[in-house]
Amino acid sequence: MNGPHDLGGQMGFGPVAPEPDEPYFHANWEKRALGITLSCGAFGAWMIDESRHARENVPPGDYLKASYYEIWIRALETLLERHGFATAQEIEAGHKLQEPPRPKRVLTAEMVPGVLARGGPCDRPVATAPRFAAGDRVRTRNFNPETHTRLPRYARGKSGVVEAVQGSFVFADDNAHGRGENPQWVYTVVFDAGEIWGEGADPSLTVSIDAWDSYLERV
Amino acid sequence: MHNHHQDHDHDHDHHHHHDNRYSDMQARVRSLETVLTEKGLIDPAAIDAIVETYETKVGPRNGARVVAKAWSDPGFSDWLKQDATAAIASLGFTGRQGEHMRAVFNTPETHNLVVCTLCSCYPWAVLGLPPVWYKAPAYRSRAVIDPRSVLAEFDVTLPEDTKIRVWDSTAELRYLVVPMRPSGTEGLDEEKLADLVTRDSMIGTGLALAPENAR
Numbered sequence: 001m002n003g004p005h006d007l008g009g010q011m012g013f014g015p016v017a018p019e020p021d022e023p024y025f026h027a028n029w030e031k032r033a034l035g036i037t038l039s040c041g042a043f044g045a046w047m048i049d050e051s052r053h054a055r056e057n058v059p060p061g062d063y064l065k066a067s068y069y070e071i072w073i074r075a076l077e078t079l080l081e082r083h084g085f086a087t088a089q090e091i092e093a094g095h096k097l098q099e100p101p102r103p104k105r106v107l108t109a110e111m112v113p114g115v116l117a118r119g120g121p122c123d124r125p126v127a128t129a130p131r132f133a134a135g136d137r138v139r140t141r142n143f144n145p146e147t148h149t150r151l152p153r154y155a156r157g158k159s160g161v162v163e164a165v166q167g168s169f170v171f172a173d174d175n176a177h178g179r180g181e182n183p184q185w186v187y188t189v190v191f192d193a194g195e196i197w198g199e200g201a202d203p204s205l206t207v208s209i210d211a212w213d214s215y216l217e218r219v
Numbered sequence: 220m221h222n223h224h225q226d227h228d229h230d231h232d233h234h235h236h237h238d239n240r241y242s243d244m245q246a247r248v249r250s251l252e253t254v255l256t257e258k259g260l261i262d263p264a265a266i267d268a269i270v271e272t273y274e275t276k277v278g279p280r281n282g283a284r285v286v287a288k289a290w291s292d293p294g295f296s297d298w299l300k301q302d303a304t305a306a307i308a309s310l311g312f313t314g315r316q317g318e319h320m321r322a323v324f325n326t327p328e329t330h331n332l333v334v335c336t337l338c339s340c341y342p343w344a345v346l347g348l349p350p351v352w353y354k355a356p357a358y359r360s361r362a363v364i365d366p367r368s369v370l371a372e373f374d375v376t377l378p379e380d381t382k383i384r385v386w387d388s389t390a391e392l393r394y395l396v397v398p399m400r401p402s403g404t405e406g407l408d409e410e411k412l413a414d415l416v417t418r419d420s421m422i423g424t425g426l427a428l429a430p431e432n433a434r
Contacts, residue, residue: 008336008387009364013357016372018424022350024274029248034273034348035266036252038315043260052338062241068339068354070244073251086254092240094250096257109264116272119315119344122391150389152336154363167319169391186390197364205383207363210390 001053001146004060008154009197026067033069037076042115043103045083048122049176053148054078124183126168131213132187136162138216140189148176151215155207159219160191163208171212184213278347281312282395283416285345286427287409289322290400300324303395307345316393317344323386324397325423330381331396332370332423334362335388342393346418353422363387373424396420398427 025031041051054075055063063071080086085100107115132138142157143149150172166188170181193205241247255261285307289296298306303320307313320342323331335341336359341349352358361369366383370376377383386394398420404412407430414433419425428434 005337007356007360008362010356010360013355013360016352016355016357016361016369018350018352018373018419024278024348025270026351027245029245031270032248032252032266033244035269036248036255036261038269039261039265040255055338064356066241067351070241073244073248074241077251080255085260086251086258090254091247091251094253096254100258100260103260106260106262107265108262109268112265112268112272115315116269116277117314119313119318121318123319150337152387152389154336155387166321166390166392169319172390186392188392190384193364202365202367202383204379204381205366205385207385207387209387210392212390 001056001148002144002153003056004058004063005056006153008152030067030069033073037072038116039107040076040080040085042105042107042111043083043085044105045085045103046079047170047175048120049148049170049172050178051075051079052172053176056148122170123167124170124181126183126185128185130165130185130187132162132165132185132216132218134162134164137219138162138187138189139219140211140215141217145173147173149173151211152209154196155189155191155209155211158191158195160189160195160208162187162216163190164188166210169212171214173212173214186210186212187216189216273343273348277312277314277343279345279416279418279421280413281310281347282342282345282418282421283413284310284409285312285322285395286397286416286421287412289397290404290412291409296324296397299397307395312344314344316340317342319392320345320395321392322395322397323384325399327399328382330377330383330423331394332362332366332383332385333388333394333396334359334385336360336363337387337389340388340393342395344393345395346421350418370424373419375424375426396423398425401427401429403430 055071058074090097139159166186168183169186171184174182188208189211190206190208193201289299299322303322339354363385415428417425420427
């Protein structure tokens with residue numbers, strides 16, 4: 001979707017303003033937000049792609065003003081409601097009002113080291129050989145789906161060069177919507193800044209994205 | 220003149236007025252934790268364990284050890300280039316948001332910079348949790364179109380003829396920048412070298428420290 005999250009090349013956000021010796025958390029609720037988000041991820045009811053799409057669906061005005069942990073919490077509430085684990089009414093009330101479905105897994109303290117150390121690999125085998133090789137010229141497709149995609153707007157309809165075949169991975173655009181993992185080859189594709197930004201682009205700059213096979217056309 | 224910190228505070232004061240449900244995040248998140256705990260869906264002790272992990276065990280010191288080893292050991296450096304996930308795992312750094320690692324090496328010709336324009340993808344296993352600026356619109360929007368102005372805000376100025384390569388983490392690969400080894404560090408062991416490797420130098424918004432500036 002062309003949501004507020006797709007920020008590459010937008011302007012007007014002011015200086016980056018790094019904070020010297022920044023703490024990991026700026027408030028206690030951020031610690032809890034991290035832990036709750038990861039704990040709910042352990043239910044096994046949704047994967048990262050669906051979480052990302054829920055975050056993209058935070059309304060633009062709110063998304064751009066919110067801290068990232070706030071975006072996480074807003075999206076988490078959407079996911080909890082969608083999958084029946086908690087209702088808006090319960091979150092308002094601050095208490096359980098109905099029995100939830102039983103998740104595949106409830107994360108306990110003892111499980112945390114193992115779960116974090118394993119992570120969630122999303123490489124998957126595919127039966128076909130990669131369509132492109134390093135050095136191939138390709139063009140990204142131009143599309144504007146209302147659904148989840150990982151092809152940023154700035155890199156649509158652009159010519160670039162495949163730099164590496166990176167393996168085959170769960171296809172985010174499908175998996176975010178429960179259409180299955182449908183793994184595809186992923187390639188690193190490099191663009192000259194001039195191809196992306198046109199007049200006045202920094203001639204010393206190249207930008208790469210990691211693109212699923214179906215984002216690309218041969219040129 | 221802009222005062223960055225003043226701007227930041229100003230933004231902070233304002234962003235609490237836009238939606239009453241989220242005007243008090245402390246209360247909102249406490250409510251969520253209570254509901255989920257009452258339902259038996261989460262374990263508050265697991266949350267404590269997660270927080271402790273990222274406050275004390277998984278942070279940029281991990282990445283600094285990877286870089287220091289790559290500087291010291293050409294065999295490891297080659298392995299890191301060929302199979303970063305395995306090379307990094309050999310030092311014990313694995314797991315969440317480090318499942319599929321790539322290491323990109325700065326050279327005198329090319330400087331690498333990592334961003335996630337679409338969300339906040341970051342190599343947690345080697346760098347820990349991302350700083351606020353990495354997840355915020357200013358960095359995510361400008362890194363891909365005008366990285367030199369971004370670098371200037373980190374007090375980094377590269378020669379005009381240095382090429383800049385920006386890696387937008389749009390899929391599940393996570394990138395670790397291996398900064399150039401500073402001069403005057405020939406005699407240093409890996410432990411001392413790791414002290415020169417800042418978090419920002421492994422994102423590409425900084426350079427490794429000169430030995431006299433070691434922290």
